[in-house]
Amino acid sequence: MALSHAIMTALLEENLSGYDLAKKFDMSLGFFWQASHQQIYQELKKMLExxxxxxxxxxxxxxxxxxxxALTGEGKSALDNWVVAETKARSAKEDLYVKLYNIGHCDPEPLIGEIADRQLQCQRQLALYLKIKERHYAEPETLPVNRxxxxxxxxxxxxxxxMHIDWCDEALELLGAVA
Amino acid sequence: MALSHAIMTALLEENLSGYDLAKKFDMSLGFFWQASHQQIYQELKKMLExxxxxxxxxxxxxxxxxxxxALTGEGKSALDNWVVAETKARSAKEDLYVKLYNIGHCDPEPLIGEIADRQLQCQRQLALYLKIKERHYAEPETLPVNRxxxxxxxxxxxxxxxMHIDWCDEALELLGAVA
DNA sequence: TTAACTTATGCAACATTTTGCATATTTTGT
DNA sequence: ACAAAATATGCAAAATGTTGCATAAGTTAA
Incomplete structure (x- = not known):
């Protein structure tokens, strides 16, 4: 189980429709677990059953x-069991790193371009996260446990x-993309 | 496509059996892309076809x-096309972060324990990586492109x-696991 | 008024991954 | 001699995830 648990987590504090959930999975929760609306609707049906x-x-x-x-008592139990159980660390599955192994065997330029693009994306995402932190989580020690x-x-x-932005710096420099 | 490209990447420098590949995916390449032997054998058959x-x-x-x-000319072309093509960034799918959203709604102790365990695992893995770096990649600037x-x-x-070790420190401190 | 967009839900086909089992040979330790 | 471990390959079923399509009602702006 996996998506089902993310959905139940989202339902802990409020009842939501499939559409609401899809939106929520595009932000906040979705920063760490992405899911398409098709997947969500299918999963919701199974969870009802x-x-x-x-x-x-x-x-x-x-x-x-x-x-x-809405989360039922049974659902809450299943969720609690999952939270308490050990999670085996997932494999990273990062295409970019696998691609790097190819760099001596093909044209490196597109790969360098991709790293540069990736750095920009990360910088945008970081800016967003920092804004959220500033607004809602400026003083973490004073928050209630769930927050x-x-x-x-x-x-x-x-x-x-x-971390990824820093790595991109190193990569671009080592691969000679920076003079 | 994905596993097939990782397999072809592994075959760039040497010809390997399914068993060899499974071992290789347990280290080195496997640090960034994990695959079981069942998956590898199945994929090899498809790639032959x-x-x-x-x-x-x-x-x-x-x-x-x-x-x-062994990689054929056709395989090498497919691999080159993949390396050059843009990869959409994969969603992280980190269970641990989703679990954190539950921390106000259940017993936090097991979760704190899991974070501590995770930190130890990361420290072990880091030590391994650092050893490899020291032995084979001490002076990156002097390496040939593929290395x-x-x-x-x-x-x-x-x-x-x-990064993950540092985050675990922060988490353990904020959740009161450190005096 | 018509096109484009947002809200809202869903199916079907396909690809990928995981889990559990099955088989066989050879080496190593007891 | 026997058991265990390493080498080597594979099938089948189930779970998960992705892609493309289909449907419908309401809202907004040119």
């Missing part, structure tokens, strides 16, 4: 109806981006 | 026969581990 969620169709004025999902958890995830994101 | 690899059965004294695979690529992958691994 398993009894982990309950659903409630809500008619909306001025918008199509939506189906709100501390979210702050730590954010902090990991910040460190991750910063 | 596609014409990306050629195979040669080798009888061995004192060991079961093995099938050595520079491998060095950069290693450097990314080192930075990754170091």
């Amino acid at each position: 398993r009894g982990w969620l309950s659903s409630d169709t809500v008619e909306q004025a001025g918008k199509p109806n939506k189906i709100l999902y 501390k958890g979210i702050y730590l995830a954010l902090s990991a994101g910040i460190r991750q981006q910063q | 596609r014409g990306w690899l050629s195979s040669d059965t080798v009888e061995q004294a004192g060991k079961p026969n093995k099938i050595l695979y 520079k690529g491998i060095y950069l992958a290693l450097s990314a691994g080192i930075r990754q581990q170091q």
Whole structure:
């Protein structure tokens, strides 16, 4: 299990529709776990069958109806079990590093370009994270426990981006892209 | 495509059997792309059909026969195309960060324990990487291009581990696991 | 009024990955 | 002589994830 647990985590504090979840997975939670709306709708259906969620169709004025999902007691138990269980560290699966092994065997220019692009993306993402930190998590020690958890995830994101930006610097310099 | 390209990358410098590849994916290349032997054997078969690899059965004294695979011209072209093409950045899919969102809603102790364990694992992995760096990549600027690529992958691994260790420090302190 | 966009849900086909098992030979330790 | 471990390859089923398509209602702006 995996996506199901991320969905239940999102439902801890509020009930959401598939559409809401898809949006949430495009930010915040989605910084660390991406999922398409197709995947989410499919998973929601399975979770209903398993009894982990309950659903409630809500008619909306001025918008199509939506189906709100809520975590059941059974779902909460399954979630707790997962949180407590050991997670085997996932393989990184970073294409870029595998590509680097090829650099003596093909034209290095496109690869250098890709590293430069990647650095820009990271810088943008980092700026976003830093803004969120500044606004909502400026003083982590004073936060309630649940917000501390979210702050730590954010902090990991910040460190991750910063590290990658630094690595790109090293790579571009070593590969001669910087004079 | 993905695993197939990692396999072809491994075959750039030497011909290998499925078993050899499985071992290689447990170290070096496998630091950035993990694959089980089942997956590798299946993929090798597909790649043979596609014409990306050629195979040669080798009888061995004192060991079961093995099938050595070699990259074909067609395979090399496919690999070159992949290296040059843009890779969309993969989602991180880090369970640990998703779990953190749950920390206000369940017993935090097991999670703190998992972070501490993770830190130890990272420290071990870091020590290994540093040893490899010291032995084979002490002076990156003087390396030939293809070794520079491998060095950069290693450097990314080192930075990754170091970053994660630092983050674990922050997390353990904020969650009160350190007095 | 018509096109483009947002909200909202879903199917089907395909690709990828994981898990568990099955087989066989040879080497090494007891 | 026997058990365990390493070498070597593979199938089948299930879980997961991606891609492309389909549908529908309501909103906004030219």
